[in-house]
Amino acid sequence: MLRLVLLLLLSGTHATHFLGTMMTYYPKQVHKDGFVMVSLRYKLGFTSCSHYDSWYCNGYCGNLIPTVQKIDMEPSSEWCQQEGTMTAVIYPYVLTQLVFAGGNWIDYIQNNVVAWRALTSVELGIRSDTKKPNISPQSTIIPAVRVPSNCQRDFNLMAFDPDGDNVKCRFGSDSLYECDPCAPPSVLNLTSSCTLSFNSTNSTSEGPYAVQLVLEDFPQQTITLTSIYGAQQTKTTSQAISKIPLQFVLRVDPVVPSCTEGLFLPKFLPPTPEHRATFLSNVNQPLTISIAAEAANATISELLFSGPAGVVKNSSGSGNFTLTWTPSVNEEGESHPICFVVQATLNSAKYHSELRCVIVQVELGMVVRLNMKVLSSLSQGGRVNEVVLQKIKDELVSMGLPSDSALRLLKSSSMLANATATSGV
Ligand SMILES: *[C@@H]1O[C@H](CO)[C@@H](O)[C@H](O)[C@H]1NC(C)=O
Ligand SMILES: *[C@@H]1O[C@H](CO)[C@@H](O)[C@H](O)[C@H]1NC(C)=O
Ligand SMILES: *[C@@H]1O[C@H](CO)[C@@H](O)[C@H](O)[C@H]1NC(C)=O
Numbered sequence: 336m337l338r339l340v341l342l343l344l345l346s347g348t349h350a351t352h353f354l355g356t357m358m359t360y361y362p363k364q365v366h367k368d369g370f371v372m373v374s375l376r377y378k379l380g381f382t383s384c385s386h387y388d389s390w391y392c393n394g395y396c397g398n399l400i401p402t403v404q405k406i407d408m409e410p411s412s413e414w415c416q417q418e419g420t421m422t423a424v425i426y427p428y429v430l431t432q433l434v435f436a437g438g439n440w441i442d443y444i445q446n447n448v449v450a451w452r453a454l455t456s457v458e459l460g461i462r463s464d465t466k467k468p469n470i471s472p473q474s475t476i477i478p479a480v481r482v483p484s485n486c487q488r489d490f491n492l493m494a495f496d497p498d499g500d501n502v503k504c505r506f507g508s509d510s511l512y513e514c515d516p517c518a519p520p521s522v523l524n525l526t527s528s529c530t531l532s533f534n535s536t537n538s539t540s541e542g543p544y545a546v547q548l549v550l551e552d553f554p555q556q557t558i559t560l561t562s563i564y565g566a567q568q569t570k571t572t573s574q575a576i577s578k579i580p581l582q583f584v585l586r587v588d589p590v591v592p593s594c595t596e597g598l599f600l601p602k603f604l605p606p607t608p609e610h611r612a613t614f615l616s617n618v619n620q621p622l623t624i625s626i627a628a629e630a631a632n633a634t635i636s637e638l639l640f641s642g643p644a645g646v647v648k649n650s651s652g653s654g655n656f657t658l659t660w661t662p663s664v665n666e667e668g669e670s671h672p673i674c675f676v677v678q679a680t681l682n683s684a685k686y687h688s689e690l691r692c693v694i695v696q697v698e699l700g701m702v703v704r705l706n707m708k709v710l711s712s713l714s715q716g717g718r719v720n721e722v723v724l725q726k727i728k729d730e731l732v733s734m735g736l737p738s739d740s741a742l743r744l745l746k747s748s749s750m751l752a753n754a755t756a757t758s759g760v
């Protein structure tokens with residue numbers, strides 16, 4: 336009898352576990368028959384890393400089989416953020432929309448949102464300016480950000496566009512089925528340039544809010560999009576090309592004795608990068624970002640971040656942290672945001688620093704094919720081995736080839752060696 340009651344209670348809490356999502360897309364390759372290979376990435380915030388739900392496609396996306404990996408977890412198990420990545424083979428015959436719908440958000444959401452719903456619109460017509468399909472706006476955020484009810488705070492959300500489009504933010508619209516319901520939090524104002532402002536209020540507004548935003552990309556000048564049938568569509572500077580959701584929880588916390596940064600709310604210190612700083616990185620080479628913060632009247636406990644899965648965080652104590660990311664060849668030529676806050680604790684209270692974000696631009700590697708004749712003392716039929724390749728590389732480096740280049744032998748014949756040099760520059 337008792338066991339049955341416990342099980343019912345468990346399934347009751349199980350239903351309320353969502354803390355937001357987001358999705359971005361990057362077209363990778365256009366096939367002659369009209370199919371476009373598209374890299375889709377999404378983030379899921381849940382109260383546990385074991386929760387999961389799938390996006391589905393309205394359109395022709397083939398089988399969507401994501402790889403899901405953990406990104407970061409709040410240490411007291413408040414949330415876990417995971418990233419799903421998948422390569423969709425999309426046939427852009429109709430407008431492609433990806434939908435995420437289910438239930439439920441976490442308990443006590445102040446703006447009365449229970450069910451979750453998010454929408455991504457994928458535009459894949461060839462742009463007249465870039466001669467390629469559109470890339471969506473890029474953004475990310477941790478599942479829950481905090482502010483004490485008596486403090487003013489601006490959240491400068493990360494929003495950029497690899498095509499150079501203007502990204503605008505707005506609250507989701509019920510009439511466009513972008514959330515269920517969209518219910519913008521009364522305690523927040525949003526500018527179209529993606530600054531979310533919280534003004535100090537009294538304690539009646541404390542609690543979690545579901546923040547359900549939509550980011551759209553607008554061209555800098557009128558462009559045309561050409562579909563696989565040759566049909567053309569114009570987009571003016573006031574017409575959105577694609578749209579992505581950005582959903583998370585804002586927690587309005589109990590009053591803090593002081594809103595001054597560096598006392599209870601952590602304050603970033605050098606060498607923490609400025610908000611929106613850009614880092615260049617190369618495939619297979621680790622990029623490390625150093626972050627430091629202080630809080631005189633609380634204990635700095637954790638760095639919380641959101642970014643591509645595979646970013647590793649490390650702490651060297653006393654408020655010093657690093658984030659390290661080694662991009663893979665799948666991310667070559669792409670730009671990805673990484674956002675973070677530093678959390679401090681005092682008894683059971685948690686305090687967040689401001690939200691900071693950086694952009695990591697993964698450079699396009701350069702592949703050079705070399706045909707070379709090497710005069711060597713190798714006997715007839717001798718093999719071009721690693722030692723010989725290294726000697727050739729040393730020679731090329733002395734002639735100006737970057738030393739981090741990789742040299743691979745494609746073909747060789749007795750008096751001729753064809754080698755390919757892959758350079759990271
Ligand atoms: C939102 O903007 C209005 C008008 O500018 C202002 O009265 C209100 O205090 C703002 N609210 C917040 C939460 O900043
Ligand atoms: C915040 O609210 C106060 C009154 O409560 C108002 O005077 C002030 O203009 C508001 N600030 C912003 C940024 O909306
Ligand atoms: C708290 O603020 C809300 C909205 O700003 C207001 O309606 C309410 O009367 C305030 N409560 C107190 C106790 O001041």
Ligand SMILES: *[C@@H]1O[C@H](CO)[C@@H](O)[C@H](O)[C@H]1NC(C)=O
Nearest residue numbers: 591592593598599631632633
């Ligand atoms: C913060 O800590 C300092 C000492 O580190 C103390 O003098 C000050 O009173 C504290 N402030 C608050 C608001 O508790």
Ligand SMILES: *[C@@H]1O[C@H](CO)[C@@H](O)[C@H](O)[C@H]1NC(C)=O
Nearest residue numbers: 647648649650651652657659
């Ligand atoms: C994290 O930091 C510790 C201590 O400084 C170090 O031993 C460890 O190798 C680091 N791990 C990574 C992944 O950098």
Ligand SMILES: *[C@@H]1O[C@H](CO)[C@@H](O)[C@H](O)[C@H]1NC(C)=O
Nearest residue numbers: 604627628651652653654655
């Ligand atoms: C941590 O950061 C402080 C500055 O905030 C610096 O003085 C100290 O050397 C750093 N410690 C480590 C272990 O990196």
